Amino acid sequence: MKILKRSALSTVTALFASITAVNGLPVTAHAAPSEESVSESEAAREMFSAMRRDLNVGEEQLRRRLAFEAIAPAMEKDLRAQLGESFGGSWLNEEGTQLIVAVTDEASAARVRRAGAEPRLVKYSKAQLDRAMADLDRNAASAPSSVHSWYVDVATNSVVVQAESGTSLMASRAQAFASLSSGAKDGMVRVEASTQAPRPAYDLRGGEVYLIGDGANGSYGVCSVGFSVQGGFVTAGHCGSAGAPTKSGNGTAQGTFRASTFPTNDWAWVATNSSWTPRPWVYNYSNANVLVSGSTEAGIGASICRSGQTTQWRCGTLQATNVTVNYSNGPVYGLARTNACANPGDSGGSVLSGNQAQGVTSGIAGGCESASPQTFYQPVNPILRAYGLTLITSGGGSGATKGLVSRMNGKCIDVPNGNFADGVQVRMWGCNGSNAQLFTWSGERLTIGGKCLDVSGASTANGTRIQLANCNGNRAQDFVLSAAGDLVSYLANKCVDIEGFNANDDAKLSIYTCTGTSNQKWDFK
Incomplete structure (x- = not known):
């Protein structure tokens, strides 16, 4: 079988020890998709199928959602600039076909209507919510372990602190932490019960891709490739530290972690060797590649799909942005949360909205066995800016x-x-x-x-x-x-x-x- 040396696929293995992988492409359970053998339309059909399954929608409704999601970010950007301090945040409706914009006065609501969006009158502006959120971030070291995360919830016009509430002591500690925000006295901050503590979604398993480390004691770290960049790929920082070597599933030398940060942020990039050619692809585990066309950030409520070596291709919606997650290792700021489920081993894998790169999987609360999974991802654009990297896209990138x-x-x-x-x-x-x-x-x-x-x-x-x-x-x-x-x-x-x-x-x-x-x-x- 021809060996395809490409590091562009966002995830790089398949089903535990029964399936091996060559250079990021499964070769036992599936034939390796090539640039010529798999058309973009075939990949789109597979993507639609997974989205219909996980979002529980029909094809026509899904097409309407995707068409609107393509223009929603630009709409939101325009309205945010026009509304200034009266802007209270925005999100998509449940069908993903209408942009809802929160505003603090009726004059702004009229402007939102003229732009074709649906206004929602609220008490607090997005700027006020962000300041209340920043207070909690500054006091992150004071957060007890029973406090799992906190974020701005624009749909409820509040800052939400997610925490265990099993005992009165836990509840009082969560309230005490919430009170450290200047918005607490105005009722801007609320505590919400959480049953699952977030944890980084990596696993330690011998012989699976992509592998991190030198194999001491027969063990490697296992994570998933994120997105191709010039010279390599981005992934989660908790997957490996700077200088750590990586290998593909069959043990072929792949690259080296050039830089890595965790906690505070959860980002890293791996420089691959000359045998690997980064491509603008994400593997969808149905023998097809989804093309990556850019990295425009999706709005709250937009459809999200993610790919990882353990749970493969899963879809959901974007629930929150700028989430602070209180991992046992320390807080990580600026994450996004989706209900597209993930499990250990999926860390570092790609998260997309349509054909736009969104981020790399960071951690989970609940996993795919949970009735209400939470998956946290590190947005990709800050990674690119931090390391001066260029995303590989199907158009070859800007220019x-x-x-x-x-x-x-x-x-x-x-x-x-x-x-x-x-x-x-x-x-x-x-x-x-x-x-x-x-x-x-x-x-x-x-x-x-x-x-x-x-x-x-x-x-x-x-x-x-x-x-x-x-x-x-x-x-x-x-x-x-x-x-x-x-x-x-x-x-x-x-x-x-x-x-x-x-x-x-x-x-x-x-x-x-x-x-x-x-x-x-x-x-x-």
Whole structure:
């Protein structure tokens, strides 16, 4: 069997000792997926299947959720900037199809309605909640072991302290800790019962990937790869200390922990050797790779999937951000919490929302056997900033130049005759690798020949043509490539569409209500 030396998969083993792995890819229970053998659409189908299972939703409802989740972060960013001190936080509704924004006054609520979101009047601003949270963080050393975590819960407009409440002494200690926040006297801080103490989700098990250490006494640490970066991958800090060697599942030398922090933060990165090529992939344990397109942070309520070597591919929703977890080793700040379950051995593994990298698995409270699991993850963007790392993405990262290919007919979006003039309408044409087909993707803008891809006249109507225009910062030039392959106009919340399913050269493009059909599906290549 061909050995594929790739460290890009976010998780790197399978089912205990009955399955071995080669360079991060299972080779006994599953055939190793290659870049050529597994299409993005196949990976998307497997991802949808897992999300339907874990979120308990139908396919159409899931497609609506993913389409809205693709534009929600930009909506939230705009409203946060507009509302200033009156902003109270935001989250998605249970269906994931509406952004709810908390505000402290009616004038701000009217602004939220005009933006197409649902306002919720609250007593405290997000800034006030964050200050109350910061008070608890400053007093983290005073937290008793019965206090498990604390975080801002924007949906209830409060700061929540999770703690055991089995005895009156435990309850009084939790209340005493909560009282250290300046918000306690105003009723801003509340104590919530917690039955499971968080713990780092790693395990010590001989012979499984990825392995940490030198194998002394026949044992290795076992964790899961997070996300590929230039030169290696990121993972959880508690998995290994700086200088620790790593190996793949079959014992092949893989790399070395270049840097690691735990507690306070739970992040690390491993520099891999020259035999490994980082790829923008996360393995979904159904013989397919999910492509990673960027690292836009999801909002509370958004769908979350995570991959790890013990429990494989599990999905849920984002429940809280900026959570402080009081591990037995010491507090870790700035984590996020999801109900996408995990178990020991999953630590360090990748956490995604759609095709956007979110973080690496840190710890669990309850695990997959629990009726209400909690999984904590370390957000990925702070890791990248801390170590100056560049995430490997399917577009090659910011500044990458690629063609945009239709899944319907394999043709490329093309600028007619290479005429990069303002107002020129783009079309479909056979892919030829010319400059008229090579777009630079910034994560939200598509530029070519010094111009931006643009929705004509900033219209939101079905059938509005796609053109080139001078880059001007207008939202008509912002697009999102969703996990399902939809190229969505942020302004219109509609998909770039090949008109009339025309498979011929010179077919025109416009925006149209997203339907999930092949004439609206795109890949970077």
